[in-house]
Amino acid sequence: MAEPVLIAGPEDIAAGAAHLARVCPVWAGVLPELGELPLRRRDDGFPAIAQAVIGQQISIAAAGAIWARLDAAGMTEEAALRMATEDELRALGLSRPKARYLKGIADAGIDWIALRDMPDDRAIATLTALPGIGVWTAEIYLMFALGRPDVLAAGDLALQEAARVMYDLPERPTPAALRRLAEPWAPWRAVAARGLWAYYRHAKGREGVT
Structure with a gap:
């Protein structure tokens, strides 16, 4: 096969x-x-990794509610996160660490398109170098956003x-x-x-x- x-x-x-x-x-x-x-499957890029970060160590329902508030406030894209303050993000339900993680990831300037062609181990290494991204989050991204088998x-x-x-x-x-x-x-x-x-x-x- x-x-x-x-x-x-x-x-x-x-x-x-x-x-x-x-x-x-x-x-x-x-x-x-x-x-x-x-x-x-979901679209790759910043929103997918942001959803994975939000979902860390909280219930599916809680993560969905926070994401919905971020989406309604226009805070799901990198440019918006770069401009947002931590207090604004916390008001939408994020913890202080997760607000910092998302801002740090938005500021990192990751080439999301380039990740598509990286071997699994290199893509995981690229993602785990970001703030708040461990192996679990990176692997979830590879499975659901990149379709790695x-x-x-x-x-x-x-x-x-x-x-x-x-x-x-x-x-x-x-x-x-x-x-x-x-x-x-x-x-x-x-x-x-x-x-x-x-x-x-x-x-x-x-x-x-x-």
Whole structure:
């Protein structure tokens, strides 16, 4: 089978799911229960990374409410964030650290178009050099905004918990343990992540990611 290039549409998700079912009997048993896995693609660029930062360590509902207020105030683009004060951003619901992070990212002058052609490791390194961007946030950006097929946000607690239940593990795997578990899923680990989030919703009755 040809190596995947990008996850662009439902056909790519289906190809990844078929691969998971071939290489792992656990996935073969679980995938039919989950139905069609969501694409979860979004436009790349500053708004996508800003949404990821806003979503750090708060609920999906809270992150959505803050983003809606920023959007209504015209504060979702780099130029607007450069001009905004921290107090203005805090009044819209951002914590002081996140207000500083977003202003710092807006000031960094990242070439978002160039990121599209960077290898995964280099793109992650570029993003994690920005204020407030850790590996989890960078990997979420690569998966959802750039459509990278083999990225797994192993630090995500919902993914870890889904893997624990799905594979009947004695405890929630660490990020390193989850990466080891995921090695056979290559080159479609980003589809596996979507499957784990879907399984988390199925098992827990709530979303693990937007």
